[in-house]
Amino acid sequence: MPPFRVTLVVASAGWVGVSAAAAVGPPSPPLFWAGFTITLALATANLAAATARGTGPVARAAHVGLALGAYAAAFPAAHALLGAGHFDAPPGAGPGAWAAFALAHLLRAADALDLVRDWGAVQAVRHTSPTAAGLLVGFHLIAGAFVVDAIGRAAGRARRTFVGDMPRTMAVVLLAVFARLGLAACVAVLLGMAIGQLQNSGIRVFDWRAVPLAAAAAVACLGLLRLATRLRDRSMVGPADPGDALGELGADAGRPLARAGAVVLAPASVALLVALVSITGLAANEIGTAGMAWWAVDQALRGADFADVMQLFDLRVTAGPALPAAVLPAVCLRAAGSAVVGVAVHRLWRLARPAPVPTR
Secondary structure (H helix, E strand, O other): OOHHHHHHHHHHHHHHHHHHHHOOOOOOHHHHHHHHHHHHHHHHHHHHHHHOOOOOHHHHHHHHHHHHHHHHOHHHHHHHHOOOOOEEOOOOOOHHHHHHHHHHHHHHHHOOOOOOOOOHHHOOOEEOOHHHHHHHHHHHHHHHHHHHHHHHHHHHHHHHHOOOOHHHHHHHHHHHHHHHHHHHHHHHHHHHHHHHHHHOOOOOOOOOOHHHHHHHHHHHHHHHHHHHHHHHHHOOOOOOOOOOHHHHHHHHHHHHHHHHOHHHHHHHHHHHHHHHHHHHHHHHHHHHHHHHHHHHHHHHHHHHOOOOHHHHOOOOOOOOOOOHHHHHHHHHHHHHHHHHHHHHHHHHHHHHOOOOOOOO
């Protein structure tokens, strides 16, 4: 390991220990902000080292972990040095409670679609002031940037999988991406309710009526995936590179689906679209056309907000419909917002760090 990396690792680990020691001191806001400046500098240096060319997977994971660890150590220090009113922590909250707090927000930062907002008893410490929310925005930004860049990279690889005229290609790509995001959302919704039920056993969180709806939506998404495969084959649209892993994955995924029968899956995709239109109509009757438009803007913004500013500050364009089934179009709108921002962030990243020119 190069000397500068060793120095950075040692300095970051040592600073985590210093922050932990400061977490038991008397209130002193200037001391905290001076220390937080050092925390930001170390986190930035670790992120730069993680994204530098030639960095291996292990070193990249280590630097990202150190950046998040150094930032997470600032939360108990803020609770002690900034005084009361910023965090709701039980008396004598130890390292375990603060680690759970950081882990809960790490999971919420990775939740690009904001499907899970409250992790119940896992998160014994909660933020209670705009200052604390602002500190958490930076933490979510560090983790969320990597998630949204991965979304943009996946969308770019999906686009490069196909060739042909642009309208046809984009139609097939968007259909395939929508189907995969829908499958992930079906799993995430049920998983989020299950976790919430485990952490809140005294109230009803898991709704069994959502299981058949999620199963029907998953079948519909498989139908969309099969439809995208059929359109790709019918339009003579194939992988741009025979060695492209995503292209090979798409080709392999079509075979078992073909055995399952397009007679069942293709109508399921139509049923999904009909369900979206029906749910949208019911929600519009509840809150009106203008309210529905503002709600759609709110959901798209939440998907695009990978730093979770709206979630942490509890910002909302409109309350939206109370219809439980409205979660389906909400997930679709958030997925679209995440995909658009992911592509934009990934392209900006490529402009900042252009790919090396291959040499023969």
